[in-house]
């Protein structure tokens with residue numbers, strides 16, 4: 001059933017075709033839209049192929065910073081989906097761009113402390129930056145102020161920024177040393193993204209924002225958050241790919257990141273899918289603090305199923 005005022009549900013062949021006809025470019029969120037962890041959602045491959053056969057351009061815009069763009073290309077390949085690195089944008093990449101283009105840190109001289117995973121380190125490395133923290137095995141040791149090498153050796157004065165993101169190895173040692181850097185007033189504080197939760201198969205798990213808030217609260221500081229809905233991330237994509245915003249559609253599973261990104265970024269359309277974070281009730285809640293999508297669907301694969 002479609003709504004006359006508010007989001008239109010993609011629940012018929014006509015609406016599915018109407019949606020496809022309006023846009024020449026689709027920006028896809030990944031977690032909760034394409035997959036849940038290592039589980040590919042139904043008819044994703046078929047939907048992407050359908051769009052390609054209709055001549056659409058496809059880009060993938062994820063707030064998940066745990067993998068680099070190169071690692072994501074491999075993840076797509078593992079599902080038998082042919083996506084190249086230059087179609088992928090991550091919040092880790094957006095954070096590295098921020099360090100280089102806004103903070104203007106000097107590669108080879110300035111270092112970055114990473115409270116997060118490899119995806120951030122790899123993107124920084126491509127820009128010539130050395131990072132500390134992340135998966136340094138010494139951080140896996142239980143924290144003891146008397147024995148922590150990070151406390152004993154003191155802070156590295158070359159560290160000029162902390163980048164914080166989703167860290168599935170989070171522990172007190174990582175939190176404690178990250179806080180030491182954040183107590184330095186000249187060390188900038190960068191967050192990959194603000195997602196409070198992360199959808200996996202059958203479970204909603206703590207997201208990057210929940211971990212970042214822990215160190216932000218301890219430090220009494222507010223980070224610059226680089227992923228969706230930050231317009232700088234969209235500007236970077238629009239410029240790199242020379243996109244016409246009015247013919248782009250953002251597809252996501254979260255209102256306060258994906259749909260806000262599309263609406264405030266003045267993209268022609270937004271499609272919310274219900275395979276991740278949001279429910280149908282949220283999608284239709286006109287009293288919501290967040291912008292509502294133009295369209296919503298139970299799942300992305302419905303675009304394909306309704307047309308076949």
Ligand SMILES: O=C(O)[C@H](O)[C@H](O)COP(=O)(O)O
Nearest residue numbers: 030031062063064195207208
């Ligand atoms: O907490 C996180 O980092 C996010 O919940 C998650 O990984 C977001 O990924 P996206 O849905 O943007 O692909």
Ligand SMILES: [Mg+2]
Nearest residue numbers: 029031032253
């Ligand atoms: Mg998502």
